[in-house]
Amino acid sequence: MIQKVTSIVLIDDDLAMNYLHKRLFSKLQFGETIVPFYNCNDALKELKNLNPLIIDNSILVIFLDINMPGMDGWSFLEEFKTIQTSIKCQIKIFILSSSINPEDIKKAKQNNFITDYLIKPLNEEDVNSITEKYLQ
Amino acid sequence: MLHFFDTIPLPTIVVNSENSIVFINKVGSQFLEISANDFTSKPIYLLLPELELRILINKKSFETTYTNSIGFKQSLVIQYDSCVVQEEEYKFFYINDLNKFENTTKSKQTFLLEIQKQNNELLSQNKQLEQFAYIASHDLQEPLLSLISYSKLLEEEYEEKLDAEGKLFVQFINKSAIRMRSLISGLMQYARINKTENLTKTDLKFLLHEVQEDLTSMINKNGAIITIENLPTIYCYPIYIRLLFQNLISNAIKFTKKDVSPTIHINCLERDTDWLFQIKDNGIGINTKNSEQIFMIFKRLHSEQDYVGHGIGLAHCKKIIAIHNGEIWVDSIEGEGSMFNFTISKEI
Numbered sequence: 001m002i003q004k005v006t007s008i009v010l011i012d013d014d015l016a017m018n019y020l021h022k023r024l025f026s027k028l029q030f031g032e033t034i035v036p037f038y039n040c041n042d043a044l045k046e047l048k049n050l051n052p053l054i055i056d057n058s059i060l061v062i063f064l065d066i067n068m069p070g071m072d073g074w075s076f077l078e079e080f081k082t083i084q085t086s087i088k089c090q091i092k093i094f095i096l097s098s099s100i101n102p103e104d105i106k107k108a109k110q111n112n113f114i115t116d117y118l119i120k121p122l123n124e125e126d127v128n129s130i131t132e133k134y135l136q
Numbered sequence: 137m138l139h140f141f142d143t144i145p146l147p148t149i150v151v152n153s154e155n156s157i158v159f160i161n162k163v164g165s166q167f168l169e170i171s172a173n174d175f176t177s178k179p180i181y182l183l184l185p186e187l188e189l190r191i192l193i194n195k196k197s198f199e200t201t202y203t204n205s206i207g208f209k210q211s212l213v214i215q216y217d218s219c220v221v222q223e224e225e226y227k228f229f230y231i232n233d234l235n236k237f238e239n240t241t242k243s244k245q246t247f248l249l250e251i252q253k254q255n256n257e258l259l260s261q262n263k264q265l266e267q268f269a270y271i272a273s274h275d276l277q278e279p280l281l282s283l284i285s286y287s288k289l290l291e292e293e294y295e296e297k298l299d300a301e302g303k304l305f306v307q308f309i310n311k312s313a314i315r316m317r318s319l320i321s322g323l324m325q326y327a328r329i330n331k332t333e334n335l336t337k338t339d340l341k342f343l344l345h346e347v348q349e350d351l352t353s354m355i356n357k358n359g360a361i362i363t364i365e366n367l368p369t370i371y372c373y374p375i376y377i378r379l380l381f382q383n384l385i386s387n388a389i390k391f392t393k394k395d396v397s398p399t400i401h402i403n404c405l406e407r408d409t410d411w412l413f414q415i416k417d418n419g420i421g422i423n424t425k426n427s428e429q430i431f432m433i434f435k436r437l438h439s440e441q442d443y444v445g446h447g448i449g450l451a452h453c454k455k456i457i458a459i460h461n462g463e464i465w466v467d468s469i470e471g472e473g474s475m476f477n478f479t480i481s482k483e484i
Contacts, residue, residue, distance in 0.1 A: 013439050038439060069437055069447075070438060
């Protein structure tokens with residue numbers, strides 16, 4: 001049973017990367033709304049006020065870059081823990097990284113909030129794979 | 137008369153009733169690797185810090201530890217005696233364990249060889265790293281230059297054939313490639329910052345004047361006011377110190393509050409072993425929790441949209457100060473400006 005991915009949130013300071021992913025997801029009809037953010041503070045502000053349509057089995061999917069100026073991905077997750085309970089639907093968080101740094105992968109595996117660790121940029125194959133693995 | 141002790145084949149230290157060293161014989165100076173003159177009339181404790189004279193009352197021989205000038209520690213067996221000469225009591229210390237002496241000579245040599253080996257390894261690794269950075273950046277630069285050239289051509293000569301999105305794609309390509317070129321160039325420059333042969337006597341007043349000239353257009357565009365006091369003439373690597381000031385001043389101009397003209401004050405304090413420089417600005421300041429991170433290469437606190445930059449300048453400054461045997465740090469309150477402090481050693 002495929003779950004409806006209602007909202008996708010992209011957090012990456014790189015305009016080009018966010019544009020690429022938004023374009024890809026639209027093309028594949030992955031998610032109903034796709035919202036890009038260019039820093040963690042803006043993303044946190046919006047997520048605090050988020051009130052997604054509660055449809056049975058709806059999901060909020062967050063794609064989070066690690067390496068950003070100012071607050072990085074790890075710090076975002078710390079902050080996010082505190083507001084997470086106010087979000088009333090299922091949440092899946094994917095770390096997007098440009099490197100296969102084993103330290104980062106280890107850190108990701110140990111963090112319960114993280115669904116998986118992915119290398120950017122994502123392509124069609126990646127989207128199909130995560131839909132199959134985590135969004136059914 | 138004391139030269140008679142030079143005939144004794146054991147290292148000998150003669151100490152008077154006030155426990156000051158009166159004489160160290162030739163063998164003694166050689167063994168301890170010191171110059172006797174440096175220790176004559178000085179307390180015995182200076183030479184043998186772990187000596188406890190009170191234990192000598194009942195003993196005629198004891199062990200103590202001696203650390204030489206390069207940190208090599210050895211255990212000495214010392215035989216001791218005393219006698220009265222011309223109504224003054226003298227103590228005589230004979231370092232008496234020649235077997236141990238021979239062994240320590242061997243282990244000392246091994247110790248020295250080990251240090252030499254480590255030094256050579258470090259030098260070789262450094263050289264390799266420099267070569268790697270240099271070669272890597274040359275090889276990385278080439279495909280990059282093609283990338284930049286062809287995306288520029290695409291933009292210029294295929295403009296009508298590209299739709300809005302196509303033009304956007306080309307802009308993204310260009311921006312990324314140009315950014316990459318800056319990063320590689322910054323990395324290359326970082327790898328090249330090293331001690332060279334020539335420390336030069338430099339008039340820093342004149343150097344600052346040149347830096348300000350180089351930054352003329354940035355200074356004028358931002359209405360920056362720079363005041364300078366007390367700059368001395370010092371021995372340093374002028375090319376690097378020039379880069380240092382350029383980075384710090386341009387940062388002070390760049391990271392200003394909106395609608396506030398940057399004012400920058402530079403001064404210098406002479407201290408015992410170094411010169412302390414301070415660059416104070418009225419800019420946006422830095423949160424204490426970030427005050428060490430900012431010196432890491434490529435580390436940025438603000439997005440490209442807010443303030444242009446690649447996070448290289450302060451990493452360069454840190455390396456430049458390191459080759460001048462100094463320290464660099466920042467005192468700042470977020471929202472209230474920063475004061476960058478750095479020292480240049482008088483002994484480089």
